[in-house]
Amino acid sequence: MSFEYTPPKYAQLIAEIERRIESGEYPPGSPLPSEHQLMAEFGMARPTVVKALGVLRDNGWIISEQGKGRFVRGRPALAAGQHPRTGRELLDRKEIPSTTRLVSAGLVKAPRRIASYLGLDDGASVVLRRTVVHQGDEPSEIVSVWLRSELAEGTALAASAELPQGVGRLVESAAGVGLDHIVEHLTARNPTKEERGLLGVAASAALLDLYAVACDATGKAHVVLQTVLPGDRHELEDAYPIR
Incomplete structure (x- = not known):
């Protein structure tokens, strides 16, 4: 039996934020929308949004500054597609x-x-x-x-x-x-x-x-x-x- 595979919601959010960063919609240095804003826009629960943001941070797309929020870092020099594990x-x-x-x-x-x-x-x-x-x-x-x-x-x-x-x-x-x-x-x-x-x-x-x-x-x-x-x-x- 074959199945159609749909990426999990957090992976879809990761892909969309990466697209917006690459297109310039979210330029380097700009603040990222808050967790609540992303939850409202994409209709996702907070744990899903937090997981997606964690992956984006670990992969170098965004940075977190305590007390200030999350900011766009830009396309990482070693993006996942360029240097696969x-x-x-x-x-x-x-x-x-x-x-x-x-x-x-x-x-x-x-x-x-x-x-x-x-x-x-x-x-x-x-x-x-x-x-x-x-x-x-x-x-x-x-x-x-x-x-x-x-x-x-x-x-x-x-x-x-x-x-x-x-x-x-x-x-x-x-x-x-x-x-x-x-x-x-x-x-x-x-x-x-x-x-x-x-x-x-x-x-x-x-x-x-x-x-x-x-x-x-x-x-x-x-x-x-x-x-x-x-x-x-x-x-x-x-x-x-x-x-």
Whole structure:
């Protein structure tokens, strides 16, 4: 069954305020409408407005000054669309045959970490999609997508063919909910035997292992995206406003 996805109200408010800032309707340095004004104009509850304003502040579009209110900062130098976080980029990434090789797709027993992220019992069956991404002639990373079996079975997510669109849209359609946020966990370790073969690295190589857990607005996890990166081929960079 397919579902039409409508962004949550707070996301719609974020998009509209960003549009007004970019168009010059809300110029840099100008005071932002108050919470009550936004509630009245958009017909939204205060928690929805506060959540939207919090995201805009965290992403650098507006600033808050205690006792004075909120002011427009302008389009951030590193807007979300220009510098996507790793988890978001993995959600949107397509499996392009020219650069991506699908290694496996099917049911497996969930490792303890994955079961914990998805709220499942240890050893529960999950669907795993694993691909190797190449840069030029060299393998650059292993990407694994872990999903609840009942969510993925019967969809393209469990099929043994490259996905023509990002995992995020497919998960939202299958689950009938919107993905609201991502929690990332980063570790470092040595490679497994399988990873040594897929990446062409030595047993002593240092790998960066990043897990991005994508959840709906209630906090329920629907998909875990794992990327394994050889430490000598990657450098992780992040940038965000100070306030």
